[in-house]
Amino acid sequence: MALFDDKVKSQLSQLLSKIKNPIIINFFTQEIECPTCQTTHEFVQEIAGLNDKITLNVYDFLKNQDIAKEFGIDKIPAIIITDTHKNIKGLRFFGIPAGYEINSFITACLEVSGMAEPLPEAMISRIKKISKPIHIQVFVTLTCPYCPGAVATAHRLAIENPLITADMIESTTFTPLAVKHNVSSVPKVVINDIYEFVGAQPINVFLDMIEKI
Amino acid sequence: MELTFNLPGLETIEQRTVPLDSKTLYDVLIVGGGPAALTAAVYCMRKGVKTGLITLDVGGQVAETSTVENYMGYRHIEGISLVQRFKEQVEQFEIGFLQGYRATRVIDGNIKKVECEDGNLYQAKSIIITTGKRWRRLNVPGEAELTGKGVAYCAICDAPLFKDKDVIVVGGGNSAIEAAIDLAKLATSVTVVQLLPSLTADKVLIDELSKFTNVTILYEHEIKAIHGTSAVEAVTVHDIKNKKENTLSVQGIFIEIGLVPNTELVKNVVALNEYGEIIIDCSCRTSRPGIFAAGDVTSVPYKQIIIAAGEGAKAALSACDYVLTNK
Numbered sequence A: 001m002a003l004f005d006d007k008v009k010s011q012l013s014q015l016l017s018k019i020k021n022p023i024i025i026n027f028f029t030q031e032i033e034c035p036t037c038q039t040t041h042e043f044v045q046e047i048a049g050l051n052d053k054i055t056l057n058v059y060d061f062l063k064n065q066d067i068a069k070e071f072g073i074d075k076i077p078a079i080i081i082t083d084t085h086k087n088i089k090g091l092r093f094f095g096i097p098a099g100y101e102i103n104s105f106i107t108a109c110l111e112v113s114g115m116a117e118p119l120p121e122a123m124i125s126r127i128k129k130i131s132k133p134i135h136i137q138v139f140v141t142l143t144c145p146y147c148p149g150a151v152a153t154a155h156r157l158a159i160e161n162p163l164i165t166a167d168m169i170e171s172t173t174f175t176p177l178a179v180k181h182n183v184s185s186v187p188k189v190v191i192n193d194i195y196e197f198v199g200a201q202p203i204n205v206f207l208d209m210i211e212k213i
Numbered sequence B: 001m002e003l004t005f006n007l008p009g010l011e012t013i014e015q016r017t018v019p020l021d022s023k024t025l026y027d028v029l030i031v032g033g034g035p036a037a038l039t040a041a042v043y044c045m046r047k048g049v050k051t052g053l054i055t056l057d058v059g060g061q062v063a064e065t066s067t068v069e070n071y072m073g074y075r076h077i078e079g080i081s082l083v084q085r086f087k088e089q090v091e092q093f094e095i096g097f098l099q100g101y102r103a104t105r106v107i108d109g110n111i112k113k114v115e116c117e118d119g120n121l122y123q124a125k126s127i128i129i130t131t132g133k134r135w136r137r138l139n140v141p142g143e144a145e146l147t148g149k150g151v152a153y154c155a156i157c158d159a160p161l162f163k164d165k166d167v168i169v170v171g172g173g174n175s176a177i178e179a180a181i182d183l184a185k186l187a188t189s190v191t192v193v194q195l196l197p198s199l200t201a202d203k204v205l206i207d208e209l210s211k212f213t214n215v216t217i218l219y220e221h222e223i224k225a226i227h228g229t230s231a232v233e234a235v236t237v238h239d240i241k242n243k244k245e246n247t248l249s250v251q252g253i254f255i256e257i258g259l260v261p262n263t264e265l266v267k268n269v270v271a272l273n274e275y276g277e278i279i280i281d282c283s284c285r286t287s288r289p290g291i292f293a294a295g296d297v298t299s300v301p302y303k304q305i306i307i308a309a310g311e312g313a314k315a316a317l318s319a320c321d322y323v324l325t326n327k
């Protein structure tokens, strides 16, 4: 059975029709010992089927270890949305972006395709100045209405600066990781395993913390 | 796994908003981004007055609501979808727009000023305050320190993280009982702590909650303290009638005891009522000429989306009148 019913499908097609330049959905999966991989695989397949500008590359986490390493993938299911030249590699999703997270997923597709909403000049120059590798993990649940906002903000930073990697992490799929970071409210944002905050905060709050690193 | 996809799903209209400018003297400056603010914005722009808007986020409480079934025109709509529709209706206008920063102070005068967290002072002939409400805190030891570490306010967001755990829900109204129902489906045990001798939630919700066998309700009890170092470990409750204290071992506590108005920015500027709400008359006028207010932040009875939107419209029309007659 398809994941998307006709109504969702037509809404998704309409939203994805704004994709400007072609994008690639890089999907890391595994046939065994990954309970959510299969559904996530169906999800990316159905998404890729909705728009000609989307290419789906499926990698086996075990068999394609070199590629997993190139993308820095340490857990699955993982989705990385890139442009065709892989200039932008920092927008990642761990766990299925269903529920409310479908919105951050669509936003990521559009932004990587060149449709990012412009930011003020001063903000752009702050982001471009970041010179150290930054890893932002945004822990979410699929029933949290304001989590996609936090994911989209982290992803927006990753669009502007290749040193920034921003992950959506579905907390109930990666329970041990969520427990390690003491996630009991979402969205919870963890930056380089040093700084953390709870709640959908504006982009300047992310930047204030990143600049301390 | 049963999956849903909560999409707003609609065509986006071209975005025409412009950055808010501290050198411009606006006719109307709106503070807030919920239904009251966004409706006021549409009315002001259609009236052709120079309008600006400062808000921390777009959607306000509606962005936190899963489904809305009492906003006319939609039998059933996701909170975020309704927000998206409001937002698109505003974005078709060249309104001065600043999102992501808090307005910290309103300074009254012939020309009114709004001090903002971004370091700027914005100016306008009139102001509409629509800053709404936020979750009420218990104000007990441990609450602030453990917020996000087991102390939670958004049950639909955080319930999935409390699977197989013991949790407390504080409150007895609709939001508390909805939270208790969501949690009872996953958690090992749910203890509802209610100050009053009965629940005040709608009967349908109370009936649904009574179907669960893992739920205990403590009436006439209050929370005294929340304990834990890096996460919630226990909560002390006080039995008011029997004057006894008891410490329950739990990993989570959901505080669902209503909301408080966001009026810090106008304290000592406009008159507030005993609940801290801005007192307005039937034209949304506050105690200060040229300062208007609308929605949940005001003394208007009943806090609903459709009411906030209607009040936002009224405040906008009053503000436009004020600007035109005080040229």
Ligand SMILES: Cc1cc2nc3c(=O)[nH]c(=O)nc-3n(C[C@H](O)[C@H](O)[C@H](O)COP(=O)(O)OP(=O)(O)OC[C@H]3O[C@@H](n4cnc5c(N)ncnc54)[C@H](O)[C@@H]3O)c2cc1C
Pocket: B031, B032, B033, B034, B035, B036, B037, B054, B055, B056, B057, B058, B059, B060, B061, B062, B064, B065, B066, B067, B068, B069, B070, B071, B101, B102, B103, B104, B130, B131, B132, B133, B134, B175, B262, B265, B294, B295, B296, B297, B303, B304, B305, B306, B308
């Ligand atoms: C869980 C929940 C479910 C609900 N369900 C329903 C329902 O089904 N139907 C219904 O009709 N109503 C419902 N309500 C009530 C409804 O959401 C509110 O009545 C309505 O949102 C009020 O709108 P508002 O514009 O006055 O304020 P709010 O929605 O509270 O918006 C306030 C805005 O002001 C901004 N803000 C606050 N302070 C500042 C500041 N200092 N500077 C800048 N910006 C600031 C905030 O970021 C926010 O954008 C629900 C509320 C909740 C919490």
